[in-house]
Amino acid sequence: MGTWEAVRRGRLLIALLVAAAAIPPASSAAATTLPKKAKASSPPELLSELPVHAGRLVPSSVVFPIYGDVYPHGLYYVVMNIGDPSKPYFLDVDTGSDLTWLQCDAPCVSCSKGPHPWYRPKKSKLVPSGDPLCAALHSGIAQGENSGQCDYEIQYEDRGSSLGVLLYDAFSLRLTNSTRASPILAVGCGYDQQSAVQDASAPTDGVLGLGTGKVSVLSQLSNQGVTKNVVGHCLSGKGGGYLFFGDDLVPSSRMTWAPMSRIGFRNYYSPGPAKLYWGTQSLGAKQIEVVLDTGSTFTYFESHPYQAFLSAVKSDLSKTPLIEEFDDSALPVCWKGQKPFKSVSDVKKYFKTLALDFVKGKRALLELSPENYLIITKHGNACLGILNGSEAGLRNLNVIGDISLQDHMVVYDNEKQHIGWVRAACNRLPNADDHGLEDGDLSQYASMGVLK
Known part of the structure; x- marks a missing residue:
């Protein structure tokens, strides 16, 4: 690369x-x-x-x-x-x-x-x-x-x-x-x-x-x-x-756990199917199979949930001063403000939390704040780090990549066959x-x- x-x-x-x-x-x-x-x-x-x-x-x-x-x-x-x-x-x-x-x-x-x-x-x-x-x-x-x-x-x-x-x-x-x-x-x-x-x-x-x-x-x-x-x-x-x-180093408390789920014959780490929520709004009744992958820079949803997510975001932003920017080469969907953004903190008030509710876990909710799906590019634009997986050739696979795993401790326990996560200060x-x-x-x- x-x-x-x-x-x-x-x-x-x-x-x-x-x-x-x-x-x-x-x-x-x-x-x-x-x-x-x-x-x-x-x-x-x-x-x-x-x-x-x-x-x-x-x-x-x-x-x-x-x-x-x-x-x-x-x-x-x-x-x-x-x-x-x-x-x-x-x-x-x-x-x-x-x-x-x-x-x-x-x-x-x-x-x-x-x-x-x-x-x-x-x-x-x-x-x-x-x-x-x-x-x-x-x-x-x-x-x-x-x-x-x-x-x-x-x-x-x-x-x-x-x-x-x-x-x-x-x-x-x-x-x-x-x-x-x-x-x-x-x-x-x-x-x-x-x-x-x-x-x-x-x-x-x-x-x-x-x-x-x-x-x-x-x-x-x-x-x-x-x-x-x-x-x-x-x-x-x-x-x-x-x-x-x-x-x-696995914490004895505070972790959210979900049982490992097998997807076909692949050796992927999956907490099983999840429901998607934009704030409190459901993004569709269909549950999506999810894989956690540190080898992926970004997060990818298959076409239907991706379009539902993108529509919800754009609907919210239509009521804000943000303007869609089409000329940033870093990522396909971006917005600009009256002046270049320096960090996600400058725009996070316009965005909601994206949540994945893993149905096989007990209250197994992975909450993605704007920092877990937005990138501020060198041009000062705010761009979505969630992409269309169908266009990337992933078919029906939904991948949670590095951007959405940031500032979480994530544990894959193959002994007990479950996956856990908790928000953490990852520089310590x-x-x-x-x-x-x-x-x-x-x-x-x-x-x-x-x-x-």
Whole structure:
């Protein structure tokens, strides 16, 4: 992906497809380094200083500072140290897909210039085609024992894609109990990337897949006993925030919870169907299926609820001094005032709260204030960060993206199979004293998730 001005409509990293068939090498050069007949390895043992009780590892948590913003950069990312010796990589935080991958010099057939040198693979670390993680990646369809390695192809809704091979490597972590761990996890070596924006430099080195599937980093850490199968994030509207694995930072009260709901065969995080309200006004009797996706910059509704929402907004604004602006290239629906706006605070009095009432939860209401759906562009216009998902090719899928998740702590608890959220100051760690942390100021933990 490129910068905001190159991407224009932001990124949409919700995964469409992981290929189930073996993928031939994209070139003879790629085949030279990672041959189809290469002997793949078994996963190495966990390297750690983790505490052990009754012969079992005691799960802890790990916290990563988040960098980036919705505008003007259009993405949130974390720093991960990977390899032996470990090297830092910027990874796009994506709860809408499972696979974690890095741009990889295998050698690379098609890669963008990124913030760090491309990941260098080792043939001895290939994941075997018969490995259970390979079968999970390909939805249980085996690739064939003779292929020697686990190939993959993943496509995203923004027309980006990554083709590569799965490897085992060390992820260097520092946990909240002050111990260190270097778990050996499967990661994608992406040697052929196609971007939605051609000839653009990449702001990250790859994608951190945090979906519910077995190949996700979260599931692998849980299976090795490093952390519990819980992930949470807090994206600050001012930029930055934090991501955590494990349940040490989950508040014991105040959270709103809804049971996880499965949408088809996809490993998406969904709190189930929801009713939409604009203020106290219902936007239609039809319930919409919703996915929470940090890989999406914006929020997308399918055509009917989107049009109902847009009509309600425009009806309200017809009674205000705001004038629709058609020449702002950042987003399709914008308004201007008598003078340029400096922040959402300048216009929020004209807008209502958009609420999603998740019908499977107990009073499970996600309330989106104007800050959770408006962008003030560099031109000083107020633009809707909720877009028509049908026009974006999402069909009947409704995606709650970064803009609407800002200033909420959101927790995906795969142990208890529910999703929770609460409004929070995302530039500070919550309840630091309750979790053995010295101070709640996030700046004190700039390296907690990265082993120096």
